[in-house]
Each structure stands twice: as structure tokens, then as C-alpha cells.
Amino acid sequence: MKIAIAQLNYHIGNFDQNLEKIFKAIVQSRNLGAELVAFAELAISGYPPRDFLEFDDYIDRCWASIESIAKKTENIAVIIGSPSRNKNVKGKRLYNSAVFISNKNIISVHHKGLLPTYDIFDEYRYFEPSTDFKIIEYKGKKIALTICEDLWNVGDNPLYTSNPMDELYKSSPDLMINIAASPFHYSQASSRKEILLENVNKYKLPLVYVNHVGAQTELLFDGGSLVYNARGELVQECDYFKEDLRIIDLDKVIEFESEIISSPFVSKIELIHEALVMGVRNYFHKLGFEKAILGLSGGIDSAVTAAIAADALGAENVTGILLPSQFSSNHSISDAKRLAQNLKCKFDIIPIENSYKSIENSLSKQFKDLPFNLAEENIQARVRGVILMALSNKFGSILLNTSNKSEAAVGYGTLYGDMNGGISVLGDVYKTEVFELARYINRNREIIPENTIIKPPSAELRPNQKDSDSLPDYEILDQILYNYIELRKGPEELKKMGFDAQIVDRTLKMVNTNEYKRYQTPPILRVSSKAFGMGRRMPIVAKYLS
């Protein structure tokens, strides 16, 4: 039996467009001789549909789609993810299900048992966990069909007290199929493979794994659907960050006759770069936009953001605006210009001094002769925000946010100023990683001007300002932040690791007291295991380490 793996980029709630893609993949699979095609978890609705799941109308549309698909399954079977209604009196009203359709009939519906409810996942918010697992028999083969997390309850300290695959194993299956929605972070593809291999080694069965690809606002799906034979050798692997459709010959996989392949090594920074490019591209195109605008400061964050946007949307669709104030240095302008020239993107210069002064004047009665401080610094950042948003509104482009994760963490940014934007490109990338991205972007030729990379970071909101006046060195800061945010180490653990006690306390206090700013920032493309946004939920009004 030949099996097709359909790795597609869905649009949440866009049932017509998703169906069209699914129909095409069914036809293509059949044409390639497949007798079964597997689509990803909740493919029918896109993942994550979030609270759309609470609307009966949404669930009805999912099932109308399933019925349309059933009609297209002449001489082929389909496995596809969809929410389904729980018909029991007790429990949540939905299951997260995989529907098995064959020859125009919905044969069986299989429900997910383990519901990830941590980090960016909210599945128990919507779904009842299933405790009943049954095998699919098709063309003389027994298929153990599971959904994503159902295979993840391995290791010494498992998160769940039950294990669906253990139940299915009792029926002596011939292979495992796992349909998934496993979002990317820079070490996810390799941990995913480890988990999947653990299952293959435990059950000594081949595994067909089908993932999503594409960006859903902040969540980036990297694809990488794959097939292992029962020895844990890789025999098929879909593209990363691209739609793909692959065929395997199951009998050959079972008989160990398939060619064994290996995936190429891709560095962390290259992965992040590819993910961000896809994230920006999908954000714009799924929203129906082509054009991006951003402020260019001559600094590294806006330069890297512009380079990624040019890759994602085409340089002709990216406009960089230089917004110099009286505190901008000459190199800011020349570095920003040079970037725009290197990228071949549009740029324009709009000085903000007059607008800034006009606002300052309107406040002269209130501000009197109080000294210049944060208030005036923020006015500059906010005037830039007003001008960029005016251009965005006038010309139908989306403003890109250029904040990095280090800044976002410690609140080094102006709310309603440089924290504006439709999507934050670098908000999950620490400053030290932004430098690595810049070097990666320059791997073939200078795109980010060398001077942008080597000069000391500065917000340029007052004379001779440097980031290092207010913040610890980024090398130290980023390590503390990584250990606090990604690894959830507390203050005592950090101090025991050798970080300076005062710097630790000051850093954690900055992180925790700036929760209110992060609450109002744009969604952040997620590339780490713990990004600000839906996967990190903190109280605003609190007093902990602050």
C-alpha cells in the first residue's frame, strides 16, 4: 500500500480555501498511486482555531467540510484532523479527532487522549480527553492512529497518567500514524525526532508523522513530516517551511526495503531566519497585505527586520522610513540609507524635530521648566510611531515592530512608540542572537552595514545615550534572561550559577514590572521554547521579584 503525506499550510477558518488545497492533495495522491492520504491534526479548521471552537457554526462548517471531502474519496482513503462533537452527557462538548474516510464513507472517528495544556497550548480548554482507542483496519493492515501529544507521554517523568499508544499496541498494529500540529522553535525539530524515535523503538513499528507547515500569527509550523521504519531509520522527510506531498510504499518500509535518508544539518540561526521569513510572509499574505513599512534607525534591530521582510515580501514591498531627531547621530542616517540601498528597498526621510517641538510646546504650561527626562524621550519615540502609523494607514501597509526580546523583556522600549506594529519580527530573538542573524544575513555579501553591526547599541533619545547606560551588557543580560524566561530559574539559582546578585535582582525586577508593556505589544513570531505572548501568561498587578 502506498501512503501519501500531505503537509499543507492552512488558513484558520478559511474553509473554502483549505478544502481546495485538500481536494488537490487527494487528487495528486491518487494520481501518484496512493491508497491512503494523511493530513495533519485539525487540518480542516487550521491550528489553533482557539475560541472559534466555541461556536456551533464553526463546528458545523468543519463537518460540512468533512462531508465534502468524503465525496472525493473514490478509490482512496483519507485521514484528516477535525474537531468533533462529544455525544456523551458528561465532559467537554468537543473532541480533537482524526476522521478516517474511505471510498466516500466516514468509517471511524478517533479522539485524542492527551491534550497539551501548557505554554502555547490550550487544548483542554476545548476538548474532552479520550480514554477509548481503536485500531483502523485498511487494506489488510492495522493502523494505530494517534494525534500529536498522544505519542509524547514518554520519558521518566511523563506529564500524563495514561498512554494511548500502549492501548492501541494491544491490537498488534502494523504501523503507527501520528497526525500533528507541532509548532516550531529552534530546537523543536530535533526534540520532536527524539520523541518520535522513542516511540518507534518502544513499539518496534514504522511511523508516519504528518505535521502542519506555515505561520498562524505568532505560531510557526516548520513541517518536516517524516516516516521512520521499525528500526528507527528515516525513510522519508518532507520539506521544512514549505508545503509538500510525499509518497511512501508501506510494504517496502515494513520490509526495510526503502532507501534510508538523512536530514541535512541546519544551524540554529539559519532555522530562526527561515522561520521568521515564513512568519512575516504568511502574516501578510493570509491577511491580504503585500506591503510593509518600518522605521529604520541605523541600528541593528530595524536593519535585521528590514532584511527579513525583504526576503519574505520582496524588497519592492518594503519601505524603510528614517525619522531623525536632534539627537540622531550622522551615522544613523548614513547606516540606514546604506541598508536600504543594499536591500534595494524604498526609503524616505521624515525628520521629527518640528513635530516633537510642537508637542513639547503644547505641554509647556504643564511641563514648565521640569528637567528633560523619560517623558521627552518617549515623546520622540511616540511621534515616530504616529508618523509610521499615518503612512501605514494612508498607503495600506502593515507596520513591522522591530523590538528584540532583550528589550521586550526589560521594558527598554516606548509603549505606543517603537513598540508599535502589526507583528513583532524579533520579539523572540535576544539581542545577541540579533547580531548572529545579522552575520548570517551578510553571509554572502554586505546587506546589514558593517557599521550597524559594530557600533554600540543606542536608542538615541538623548545626547550620547547608550543602551549600556541603563542595561547590563547584553552578553550577561541575555544569559540571565534565557535562564529566567526559557528555563524558569529563580533568583537564588541564578546567583548560584555565578551571576552577580545585584544584576540578577535588577534584571528580574525589570522583567516583572514591565509585564504591563508586553501585554500591549503586537504578537511576536515565536522561535524559542518560551516566547512572550500566548505561551507566557503572567499577572500584571503583582509583586513578585519586583
Next chain:
Amino acid sequence: MKIAIAQLNYHIGNFDQNLEKIFKAIVQSRNLGAELVAFAELAISGYPPRDFLEFDDYIDRCWASIESIAKKTENIAVIIGSPSRNKNVKGKRLYNSAVFISNKNIISVHHKGLLPTYDIFDEYRYFEPSTDFKIIEYKGKKIALTICEDLWNVGDNPLYTSNPMDELYKSSPDLMINIAASPFHYSQASSRKEILLENVNKYKLPLVYVNHVGAQTELLFDGGSLVYNARGELVQECDYFKEDLRIIDLDKVIEFESEIISSPFVSKIELIHEALVMGVRNYFHKLGFEKAILGLSGGIDSAVTAAIAADALGAENVTGILLPSQFSSNHSISDAKRLAQNLKCKFDIIPIENSYKSIENSLSKQFKDLPFNLAEENIQARVRGVILMALSNKFGSILLNTSNKSEAAVGYGTLYGDMNGGISVLGDVYKTEVFELARYINRNREIIPENTIIKPPSAELRPNQKDSDSLPDYEILDQILYNYIELRKGPEELKKMGFDAQIVDRTLKMVNTNEYKRYQTPPILRVSSKAFGMGRRMPIVAKYLS
């Protein structure tokens, strides 16, 4: 046996201050003759601690607090909520627990079985559901101790497949104690009583119910802790929206010798008003702020917001800023002034015309002679935002957001402009309810100027603009929104209810395409059963009804 109910307002993560309150309540309870004092769910850490729970350090501090409390329990027992570690190999690492302490010893730890994971609740994100329930025996009485949701699995279509109180009932308890964190919405207190009464009637046992009081950012806890005798008669009820400590004589309750009381009727609008006043007050004071600033437009939203802020913080701590543009009508200024005079709050006038023109000038090369449109409207709103934030930064006040729920729903507001603020006071109050609030605020004398109430709503961002130019009448709009947002009715259901098909489609499209704006708005004080914010999680990049 006398039992004390300690209904306190905790500060999340502020262990020292919470402990101080708890110690005081223990002393007071003992002085009043109580042999047992019950505190609310997760009282030790404040509710909801959210992802602080993922930090070992946070859990350690919770347990250090429990141990300090134990030392204070000479001649009294304590029941108090705290997270506790799950010592089993499998499952989530924490339980949501109630600790029973008596005479300086931690006697037993009881874990929550039913973990609300819907709307604003995320408990399965953190906690393992318990399946093991045991009775407390104390002073010759058997106590069935449960935690909040554990008593909520009643009715014809229960959300969970198990029922902790059914298990506890098998040990023939003498009373039920339920410690809770049940956040307010305007019909919550009455549904809460219905659910509690269902339990009393089912098990024929008296019930002591202990709730939180106070605001935790957007979540408002109304208190209303209470005691029912086994007949379901109310024999004790704590204050609403205030800390309180009450004593009951259990033997009298059991023997039906306690005085039966009844709670006074409070209208929906009065409840909302009290909740919002508490919400603003706690938001400011828990963050260590005294002073609020807001823009006064002469319209009803800013007027009602100012009146609530004056109630919450004292009029002397509220400053209203009038920011007229060339499009502001004369009545805007006179109505806003009159409001400030009625409230006795500070006010100031800062015209924005020059700043607006200065920004427009800086964009003249780009905007050329393109017609005035949304871009220019937004510049005005954003210039106001810059000026208000500058004052907030300079003088250490917090900007109040004045958007209402109808506007927030359909995206009728300017991001980084009038959508700015630290907290949104009316973001969960529909426009028609804002009018009701205004009438309520004026119940004794004119505070909101009559002209503010009767004039047609307008954003005044272009000549002769009215809300009704862009939006359906608020009477219709608010009904559609309520049915869509609170009741999750779909388009077909709404049309069947008799709403105009075109208006329904247009409204739902506006709601869904403006998700991106709401993502970046301040936290919204929650007074309805479905507020924008943590309890309503929608995809941004999606195409559903849009």
C-alpha cells in the same frame, strides 16, 4: 465549634503582605472564639498566580508561608489554599490544594479534583486533577473540604466525568467547606448561589463558602462568602466588594438555630459600578500609584470613566485633559468642563491643532494632495495619545482607557490613540450600558452633564461626524454583539432571531477583523460573562465570518 470565614484581598506574589493579613485574621478569629478559620483558594499566592506557578522559587515561597502560618496556629485550626507539589512520577507537577493546619502542625493537604479550564481559567495548565478525596476530622466533626469548581459539576450536562463531593459524601460528613476563587461578573453572584444551593439540597449538609475579594488586574472578585444551613437557608453572608471576617457557630447551624438572613437586591448596573470602582482602586493601589489621568472629550465614555475613577481614587487624584482639535464642537469643551466641575477633579485644556498640523506638514511630501481620510483621523487620536502619555510619564499618573465594549468589539477606535491606557475601565461595558451607568452615577445629583448623555455619540475626528455614520444603532449593535460574544451565537442563529442579515454579517466581520486591535489594548476590567482579554482567545490571522 465556631468557624471564622476570612474574606481577604490578596496581592499576587506579595507573600509578606498576604502573610501579614492572614496572621491578623488568625488572631482576630481566635479572639472571637473561633476554633477554625478558613481562607480562600490559593490565598497564599493570590489568584490567579498564572505562570509564576512554573517557578520552583514561587512554590517554595508558598510553602515557606504555609510554615510561617503553621507556627501561628496555637489553639486554632486553619484551612488555606496553596499550590502544592505532586510527588507522583506521572502527571503535572503541582496540585491546587487546601492545607489543613491545626495546633502548629500541617495535618493534611487536600487537592482539587475539577480544574476549570475555560473562559478566564487555565487551571489544567498548571495542576494535576486529584482523584483521591479524604475527609477532615476535627473537634468531633467530619468536614468535606472541596475547592471551588469541585462543587460545580452539577446540572444535566456536567463538564466533568467525576464528582469529588460524591466521593467525600461516602464518609458521612457533617458539613461542607468550599474554598473558592470565583471571579465576579454581573450575574455570577446569583448563579454561584444557585450552584451552591444545588449542592446543599443534594447532600443535605450545611455549607461554608469562602471567596476572594478584590481586583487582580482584570479579574474582579466580589467576595460574598456565605454559609447555608442544611435546608439551604442563608445564615451568614460576607460583604460584597470588601474584606470581611465573619464567625458562625457550627452547632447552631447544624441545629437550625442560626438566624436566617437574606441578601439585599442589587441591580445589575449598581453591581457593575461597584465592581469597576473596586477594579480601578485595586489596580492603582496594588501597583503603588495614586493618580489617574484621562482625556475628556465631552462624551459619555470619558465622563463615566472619570466619575468611576473619582469614586475609586478620590477626585483630587483624577485629572481630566481636554484636547480639542479643529473638529471639536463647542459643547465638547463645555460639557467636559462641566463634568470636571461636577466631579471636582482637576482639568486642563491642551489644544492639539498645532501638533496635528506639524505632523501633517512633516508628511506633506508623502501625502501630497491625497484626500483626508482615516489616516488623518487617526493622527488626531494619536496626538492626543502622545500628549496624555507625556503627562502620565512626567507626573507619575496612570492613563485610563475610556473605550467601551461596543467600540472595542467593532474596532471603532484608534490603536495607539484613544485605545491607550494602563487599564480599560469600560471595555467590558456595552455603549447602551454606559448610558445606564451614567444615569446611575447621576442618581442623586448631576455628575455627568445631561447634555453629555443626550447628544448623539461622535468621535469628532472630522466635521459633523456621528458614530451612527459608521455603525448600526447601538440598541441593535449591542444586542447582536451580546448574542455573538457572550452567547456565541453564529450568523444563522442571529438572522433567525430577526436581526437584519446585512447588519449581522457586517457586525460579525467587524468584530473578527479587529481582533488585531484588541490584542494590543490594555487589560479590561471584566464585568460580563465574556470579556475581551484573557477569557476570549481568538486567532488574529484567520478568515472566519470576515
